Amino acid sequence: MSLSVALIGATGYTGLEVAKLLSVHPQARLTIATARADAGQPIASVHPSLVGRVDLVLEELDADKIASRCDVAMCCLPHGASAETVRGLCAAGVRVIDFSADFRLSSLDVYEHWYKVKHPWPERVGQTVYGLPEFFADEIAKADLVANPGCYPTSAILPLAPLAKAGLIETDDIIVDSKSGVSGAGRGLKLGTLYCETNESIAAYAVGSHRHGPEIDDLVGRIGGIDPQVIFTPHLTPMSRGILSTIYVRPKSDDVVGAVKQVTQCWRDCYGEQPFVNVVDHLPATAHVAGTNYVQMAARASGKRIVLLSAIDNLAKGASGAAIQNMNVMFGIDQQVGLN
Known part of the structure; x- marks a missing residue:
């Protein structure tokens, strides 16, 4: 198996960690990396530590393009903006691991109270598996959307x-x-x-x-x-x-x-x-x-x-490492692959 992965919002620290981990993952590869402000630039110009490791040019987000080329998307966008993007990716048929808090909580009222925004996809609040494989591995394996933990x-x-x-x-x-x-x-x-x-x-x-x-x-x-x-x-x-x-x-x-x-x-x-x-x-x-x-x-x-x-x-078990662990579970790969 060789998974193709899209990284949405690749310019932050968590995006960098995902790119590093995927560069040595034996069963997955980073296929698309997106960034709004830096589209058209090599990802290694934004993250110089990726020189010689990841040879990709940052692209604008295109859900249909990602759906045609990738098995899973990792979304590293802020709350609110992430939910909008995730909804479009899921509608296009892409399985998604979301790094934001948009789908972690059980209650819509609690989310909107603490995050001070109207949720763009309220139907999925409380209906999304929380990405701790230690407790929810069976649900993660079948999920179209996983809320990566804080x-x-x-x-x-x-x-x-x-x-x-x-x-x-x-x-x-x-x-x-x-x-x-x-x-x-x-x-x-x-x-x-x-x-x-x-x-x-x-x-x-x-x-x-x-x-x-x-x-x-x-x-x-x-x-x-x-x-x-x-x-x-x-x-x-x-x-x-x-x-x-x-x-x-x-x-x-x-x-x-x-x-x-x-x-x-x-x-x-x-x-x-x-x-x-x-x-x-x-x-x-x-x-x-x-x-x-x-x-x-x-x-x-x-x-x-x-x-x-x-x-x-x-940045690892607290974010990007957990996302790779969740990806492995979603696609029937041993949890430790790419993480040891």
């Missing part, structure tokens, strides 16, 4: 969802404290992500208002069959890539040390057959997973709470 939510859902489902933790008091590298803010020019603003500093942002908060609530609730209450606070750290989430939960048991052992065993039972989830004895760090599609998770006792630690690469 980076922060991936780092929180993977440790929390099995514990909520197993009834090991109180779900009305979950605290998620996450630190992200600057690439999570995208490649566009913004004051808050300039070198002089981020270097030698760490700062919280969007406290109580980050759009990934409801995504964590939604998916932990969906998988766990509960209605969780999550406080989510993101922080920007002076590194290029990576996310470390430190999550504070209260165990149902008074024996916190024993509960940590239960948590670890629950993870091992849930993820034993999953190739990219590693339950580790050491404390996870972003350097341990940089450039990979792996997540490392560990648990520790602290007073009456359990501290869950989760590390991912925000």
Whole structure:
């Protein structure tokens, strides 16, 4: 099998990661890459690290052309704009993996409240599979459209969802404290992500208002069959890539040390057959997973709470690596192909 892939919105960091991963994937190749402002330019002129690796000229978006030449499209556009494009691609018969938040949430009202736009394709909200193969592989395999997860939510859902489902933790008091590298803010020019603003500093942002908060609530609730209450606070750290989430939960048991052992065993039972989830004895760090599609998770006792630690690469397992993993599942390819 040789899949042909279209990359929609190829000029950002996630687009670059997709192009790199596809350049070494033995069963897929990048056939079309689109960009509105840079159409007509070689993709390697926008991403010089692709010189000698990807020899494509950026094109204008044409859904019919993509449908005639590609098996799947990866859409790396902002919310709102992405849904419009995805709708056209799906109508043309292309299977799509969407990087935006447009199809991740269950509720249209929640989406429109948090994203402050009218959804261009409301019929698909709550009717699109969420792209975590660790939980939804069967649905992903049959899907015409997959909502690629958010980076922060991936780092929180993977440790929390099995514990909520197993009834090991109180779900009305979950605290998620996450630190992200600057690439999570995208490649566009913004004051808050300039070198002089981020270097030698760490700062919280969007406290109580980050759009990934409801995504964590939604998916932990969906998988766990509960209605969780999550406080989510993101922080920007002076590194290029990576996310470390430190999550504070209260165990149902008074024996916190024993509960940590239960948590670890629950993870091992849930993820034993999953190739990219590693339950580790050491404390996870972003350097341990940089450039990979792996997540490392560990648990520790602290007073009456359990501290869950989760590390991912925000551009890999948090975005482009997850998209390749989803593509593999959609087309019956082993999940690890092109990602090891």
